[in-house]
Amino acid sequence: MKLASLKEGGRDGTLIVVSRDLAHAVRANGIAATLQAALDDWSNIAPRLNALYAELNDGKAADAFAVDFNKFAAPLPRAFEFVDGSAYLPHVERVRRARGAEVPESFYTDPLMYQAVSAGFIGPRDPVVVVSEDYGIDLEAEVVVVTDDVPMAVTPVQAAGHIQLIGLINDVSLRGLIPAELLKGFGFLQSKPRSALSPVLVTPDELGDSWQGEKLHLPMRTWINGKWFGAAECGVDMQFSFAELVAHAAKTRPLTAGTIVGSGTIANEDTGTGASCLAEQRVVETLRDGKPSTPFLKFGDSLRIEITDHDGASIFGAIEQSITPLVK
Amino acid sequence: MKLASLKEGGRDGTLIVVSRDLAHAVRANGIAATLQAALDDWSNIAPRLNALYAELNDGKAADAFAVDFNKFAAPLPRAFEFVDGSAYLPHVERVRRARGAEVPESFYTDPLMYQAVSAGFIGPRDPVVVVSEDYGIDLEAEVVVVTDDVPMAVTPVQAAGHIQLIGLINDVSLRGLIPAELLKGFGFLQSKPRSALSPVLVTPDELGDSWQGEKLHLPMRTWINGKWFGAAECGVDMQFSFAELVAHAAKTRPLTAGTIVGSGTIANEDTGTGASCLAEQRVVETLRDGKPSTPFLKFGDSLRIEITDHDGASIFGAIEQSITPLVK
Numbered sequence: 052m053k054l055a056s057l058k059e060g061g062r063d064g065t066l067i068v069v070s071r072d073l074a075h076a077v078r079a080n081g082i083a084a085t086l087q088a089a090l091d092d093w094s095n096i097a098p099r100l101n102a103l104y105a106e107l108n109d110g111k112a113a114d115a116f117a118v119d120f121n122k123f124a125a126p127l128p129r130a131f132e133f134v135d136g137s138a139y140l141p142h143v144e145r146v147r148r149a150r151g152a153e154v155p156e157s158f159y160t161d162p163l164m165y166q167a168v169s170a171g172f173i174g175p176r177d178p179v180v181v182v183s184e185d186y187g188i189d190l191e192a193e194v195v196v197v198t199d200d201v202p203m204a205v206t207p208v209q210a211a212g213h214i215q216l217i218g219l220i221n222d223v224s225l226r227g228l229i230p231a232e233l234l235k236g237f238g239f240l241q242s243k244p245r246s247a248l249s250p251v252l253v254t255p256d257e258l259g260d261s262w263q264g265e266k267l268h269l270p271m272r273t274w275i276n277g278k279w280f281g282a283a284e285c286g287v288d289m290q291f292s293f294a295e296l297v298a299h300a301a302k303t304r305p306l307t308a309g310t311i312v313g314s315g316t317i318a319n320e321d322t323g324t325g326a327s328c329l330a331e332q333r334v335v336e337t338l339r340d341g342k343p344s345t346p347f348l349k350f351g352d353s354l355r356i357e358i359t360d361h362d363g364a365s366i367f368g369a370i371e372q373s374i375t376p377l378v379k
Numbered sequence: 380m381k382l383a384s385l386k387e388g389g390r391d392g393t394l395i396v397v398s399r400d401l402a403h404a405v406r407a408n409g410i411a412a413t414l415q416a417a418l419d420d421w422s423n424i425a426p427r428l429n430a431l432y433a434e435l436n437d438g439k440a441a442d443a444f445a446v447d448f449n450k451f452a453a454p455l456p457r458a459f460e461f462v463d464g465s466a467y468l469p470h471v472e473r474v475r476r477a478r479g480a481e482v483p484e485s486f487y488t489d490p491l492m493y494q495a496v497s498a499g500f501i502g503p504r505d506p507v508v509v510v511s512e513d514y515g516i517d518l519e520a521e522v523v524v525v526t527d528d529v530p531m532a533v534t535p536v537q538a539a540g541h542i543q544l545i546g547l548i549n550d551v552s553l554r555g556l557i558p559a560e561l562l563k564g565f566g567f568l569q570s571k572p573r574s575a576l577s578p579v580l581v582t583p584d585e586l587g588d589s590w591q592g593e594k595l596h597l598p599m600r601t602w603i604n605g606k607w608f609g610a611a612e613c614g615v616d617m618q619f620s621f622a623e624l625v626a627h628a629a630k631t632r633p634l635t636a637g638t639i640v641g642s643g644t645i646a647n648e649d650t651g652t653g654a655s656c657l658a659e660q661r662v663v664e665t666l667r668d669g670k671p672s673t674p675f676l677k678f679g680d681s682l683r684i685e686i687t688d689h690d691g692a693s694i695f696g697a698i699e700q701s702i703t704p705l706v707k
Contacts, residue, residue, distance in 0.1 A: 163564075168632065171633065
């Protein structure tokens with residue numbers, strides 16, 4: 052099934068079920084008010100949402116309405132946890148090669164992952180609001196999964212059973228703030244503002260044979276200012292599956308229902324598939340030309356992130372955002 | 380006023396108002412079901428909670444009951460954001476001196492702060508559950524503040540007006556996992572499991588002249604296995620006020636109501652006040668004796684963290700925890 056949240060009903064939005072073709076939706080009235088509430092009691096709530104989804108797809112759901120993504124909040128407008136992996140090692144290898152450094156051997160067996168901000172996700176059509184262009188504004192197109200309650204110290208096999216929903220994220224990065232922040236040694240904070248989630252999250256069964264081994268085997272399509280930017284294969288060069296990433300996050304603590312686990316920017320060894328973030332593209336240019344030629348995002352720029360199925364149909368809906376200055 | 384949450388009513392507990400002397404409490408029925416709900420609408424809810432607090436202290440609240448901290452959840456059993464500063468530079472200076480390194484000049488003007496796990500806080504009397512003693516289990520006694528909604532890019536003066544509640548935290552650290560994790564460059568994840576909050580959070584007015592310049596001017600009293608461990612002065616050697624820490628966190632994004640901002644482990648230049656974490660104590664021993672003599676926590680060990688007012692009365696209630704192994 053496909054789930055989303057409308058910008059109504061409060062800070063956590065209002066849970067809706069969205070049809071497979073993303074054309075229609077229906078409020079989950081009487082089942083769960085919000086997606087967080089659904090995830091809090093997933094084993095009981097999911098079957099009821101699934102039944103409503105079947106009705107909706109059959110054109111039999113009462114009070115169904117036409118979808119307008121502009122009215123969508125993030126499916127989880129605020130979440131209790133977001134941990135973001137960096138599972139595509141070609142990106143890490145390339146960035147390090149550009150500065151003449153090696154990738155530690157451990158990076159191939161121990162996932163790189165950081166505690167990310169989860170307190171507010173912006174809607175799929177909301178602008179990215181930034182104080183200054185000088186911060187070096189970048190998109191990062193990633194796949195995310197959402198878990199139910201995950202016990203502490205689960206194995207990857209156990210973790211796989213806790214992946215309930217899959218979606219996309221534009222993990223906004225302020226590249227200009229990253230070097231100084233990472234140099235301090237405690238990870239990202241100011242360099243990672245609020246991110247946008249895709250219009251809908253979907254259950255693994257919606258992905259058919261494109262979901263195998265807890266990886267999504269489809270290209271991540273990105274555009275900047277309407278121009279093709281990349282179609283990196285999500286299923287290629289992903290060093291760790293989502294099951295392994297969830298288990299990594301849960302090594303020393305349980306994960307609360309509604310935890311979001313990110314893949315990191317999609318990047319392939321084959322640079323012909325394009326990039327999923329400007330930093331990647333600029334590193335490719337630096338390795339090729341000695342310096343980067345693609346600038347970071349400016350106010351007024353727009354981006355688009357989408358994944359389509361084998362028939363060209365959008366699975367999660369597209370993230371479409373513009374970059375705008377903070378008005379105080 | 381003093382606010383807490385009972386372990387009843389769901390994942391977010393049930394909001395209660397606790398008397399100034401911590402002896403009695405009353406459910407905030409009809410005002411706000413949870414502390415998060417109160418913070419979501421703070422300007423409307425706080426005056427009503429305050430009125431109930433006055434009734435409770437006057438012995439006039441209907442359905443008041445005797446306090447039993449064992450029935451308390453964390454005041455925020457799950458929160459949307461926790462950012463933890465490291466505002467006591469004597470700790471940073473000492474750790475670096477022990478390994479022959481310098482403290483960067485920028486550390487005195489730019490706060491060190493990391494994105495911490497907020498998805499689950501354990502209650503003030505809940506055990507600290509850890510997989511293995513080999514992880515190097517440590518306490519960290521800190522002061523935290525809780526904000527309402529903080530706009531992006533506020534000044535410290537503006538940020539001060541958003542500090543609504545103050546409390547204590549035992550920010551549990553797994554020291555054995557930290558070096559390898561920090562070496563990866565993306566900050567803490569597995570090395571920071573769930574932490575405990577103090578039984579109650581209090582509004583700044585409860586602290587009288589002990590709250591000045593957005594700092595708490597009282598000693599952080601800690602015990603390990605019933606033995607005095609430290610009484611580091613929270614108001615001494617705190618390089619950045621909570622107003623500055625909140626503004627730092629909000630530089631590139633708004634903070635959602637209910638955001639928790641931590642001070643970092645309390646540590647003074649004067650080692651005579653003792654330590655607030657074992658790592659600190661071990662560094663002091665290393666600088667003095669060439670090697671540490673105090674071990675990290677073992678299963679069965681207990682800890683106590685408390686702050687008392689000038690009359691010796693507990694302000695936040697004590698955090699009292701034992702260390703126990705995970706049973707799978």
